[in-house]
Amino acid sequence: MNSRRFFAAMLCTIGFMTGGAAQATDAAKPAGELQSFTQLPQQALKSYDNQVKLFKYWALARCGATLSKQAGSAALEEDWSNTAAAYLEYSTVPLEANEAAQALIEKFLKSTTRSGSTGGSYESMKCIDLFNSRELDALAAQYIKK
Secondary structure (H helix, E strand, C coil): CCHHHHHHHHHHHCCCCCHHHHHHHHHCCCHHHCCCHHHCCHHHHCCHHHHHHHHHHHHHHHHHHHHHHHHCCHHHHHHHHHHHHHHHHHCCCCHHHHHHHHHHHHHHHHCCCCCCCCCCCCCHHHHHHHHCCHHHHHHHHHHCCC
16 A cells, blocks of 8 residues: 555544545546556456446536536537446446436536636536535445445
């Protein structure tokens, strides 16, 4: 276990950091350490952890596609939709999981407006909030078995 992971695990153990924050620590690895799911062996894709990631990435991409459609950006909507489709190809979750996640996406996009100090639109924050939500984690736990 590298020192960054060990430190995150220790913080979780003593209650200073949530499991989601520890996952964020893993997600914040330098790009050189990341590998595309398209390059993983088929067996590795079937692991519980990777199926959870694929499901959450799919939900994030579907959220981005929905936002892009609402903004009238057909090219960006197509890109997000293609990304979601690619993650779905590698996923083994049942269709009901994706349907439930789509309903959750719609709920998050209808939620209160986000804001920042620079003004303007912050709708994409809703997709990030969805990605890190307990609700999406609960759906993953419900439909993806260890």
